[in-house]
Structure formats: structure tokens, C-alpha cells
Amino acid sequence: MEIRKLSQEEHNKVRPLYEKVFTEDSKGFVDYYFSEKTRDNDIYVVEEDGEICAMLHLNPYTLMVNGVEKQAHYIVAVATRKEYRGRGFMAALLRRALQDMYVSGENFTFLMPAAEAIYTPHDFRTVYEQERRVYNLADAAKKEAAGICIRPLKEEDCDTLAEWANEKLAADKDVYVKRDGAYYLRLMRECDSDGGKLMLFQNETGIEDCRIWFPDEDEDETPKIMTRIVDVRRMLMSLRLQELLCVCFTVTDSAIEENNRTLVLTGTEISGAMLMDGKLENSEGEIPIAALTSFVFGAKTVEELCEEDGVHMTERMKEEMKKIIPLSKIYLNEVV
Helix, strand or coil, X not given: CEEEECCHHHHHHHHHHHHHHCCCCCHHHHHHHHHCHHHCCEEEEEEECCEEEEEEEEEEEEEEECCEXXXXXXXXXXXXXXXXXXXXXXXXHHHHHHHHHHHCCCCEEEECCCCHHHHHHHCCEEEEECXXXXXXXXXXXXXXXXXXXXXXXXXXXXXXXXXXXXXHHHCCCCEEECCCHHXXXXXXXXXXXXXXXXXXXXXXXXXXXXXXXXXXXXXXXXXXXXXXXXXXXXXXXXXEECCCEEEEEEEECCCCHHHCEEEEEEEECCCEEEEEECCHHHCCEEEEHHHHHHHHCCCCCHHHHCCCCCCEECHHHHHHHCCEECCCCEECCCCC
């Protein structure tokens, strides 16, 4: 078994595996994916007997985390040929990708699981259910009756829409993908590839909304997003605090060795979080990386965290951890 990252020129080599595994994707969408998304993503493969047996794609995004730009990767298209399943190829690809993201200085990564149970053993945790903003004919009729103009998005609208969306998201969200004109131009092509459209809503003062329309869109579908901390120090330093905090604790991580450390987390509501290396004998508790991920992204409270396997906290540590403001306002609605 050999794991390697393909060169950009080799990316089309995985298309046969993609088409064999992801049969639900239309030819138009697959054409879009391999003409657009694979131009700037990373693809890891397992090769054996001279052929590609498994793959994992890392699609790059610029995120805003508490108002600060962060580079991150969205894990997609994780697949193994049927005859090679059960041999640990996916786990090996995840470990390699996680290690490379750590070296690159990324705070966390995210994915949309086919099933949560697949990724839970690798310390991913569900933190968000996507809010699909779907164009609905009945709702659109009401909007138009109220004087709202609704039309398909045009290329010349993309920069203005990005400015509007970033301003709106910054006012309400802790974590979201930063938009620009290229983001919406690519999203237009993604929708077009499957027969859909991006619909722009405008009133007399400007943009009011933008929604996706597909002929067969299921409005009841609520895809989940799972995250995993990649670099615990960088992740913790991205957090805001309610008040003066000082606590020493130990983090454990079975996949990224560098995250296994004892840390002193300090700071104020003005300075934000600051970190120093701590001593194990001064540690007030222990938190596995998966449990910490759930807490950092607001999926679990301190009390709920203490019920997880491997979590130990003194009473003082529990009170200090409550001073952390989690990244609970998330908007990660990307498909690929």
C-alpha cells in the first residue's frame, strides 16, 4: 500500500473511481467537479497493484472565524473500491491528510458525512445542520406580490452579492466561508451543472436574499456538517472569552501526535485566548480532541462534556471552561 498526494496533472486519474462510487451524481455535475473543483484541490490516493484503490479530496476554502480569515479544507469524495474495503485505507488517508493540514497550520477541517458513524472513530463530531436556502415557488409568489424582484443571478451580480453576503454573515455568524465574486461564479456553475439556478431577490434598496433552485430539490433534506480540530493550539487561540480565565489541562489526540500536550489557557474578554505550555503535574483535567471539538463548536456544554469518555475536570476547571465563548453560530452550507 502506498499513500501519496497526486500532482495537479494527475487529478483526472481518480474520475473513474469517483463515477463508480458516487453514482447519484449526474454527468453534468461530475464534469463540473473535474473541470472546476479539481483545479485547486488536493487529492490523496492509496495505490496498490498499480491502481488507485482509494481516494480523499481536500477542497480549499477561506473561512472567517471570529472575524479572522483562516484557511481550511473541506473533506469530500472519500471512497474506496469495493474489493479493497475493510483494509483501513480510509483511516490511513485521513491520518495523512490531517497531518498535512496540521503542518500547514490549519485550525480545523470539516466534512458532510454519508453516515456520522463512519467518522466518529476518527474524532469528527457533528456541530451543524445545513440551512439550505431553497427557492420555493409559493414563497416566491408572495415575495413578488410584495414588490420583490426575483431573477436568476448573473455574472455581473457576483461581486455585489459577495459584499452583501459577507456583511450579513459577519453580523450574525462566528464561522462561515468568506465570499467573493469568484465564489458565486463557481456556485452558479455548480448549480447549472445539475439543471439548477441561483435566484437573486432584490427590493428597491438592493439585495434582499439569494436562494438555490433545483427542479427536484428536497426541502426536508438537512445535511449535517462534522468538524475536527486539526491544531489544538491555533484552534483555542481563535476563541473569545467572557471574562478573565486561567486554566491548565491536558489534550489527547490519537491521530495528530503534536496535539498531545498540557496547556495553560489564559486571557480576558479584551485580549481573547492566549496559550502557554503547561506541566502535567499542574493539569486540572483531561479532554480528548473529539470532546474538545464538540465543546469548541457549541455542540456540547461543559456539563455534557464531562459525561463523555475520557473527559476529567476538577470543579474549578469546569467553572473556568464556562468562560469560553464557543463558535456556535456556524454557517457552512457548501456541498463540495
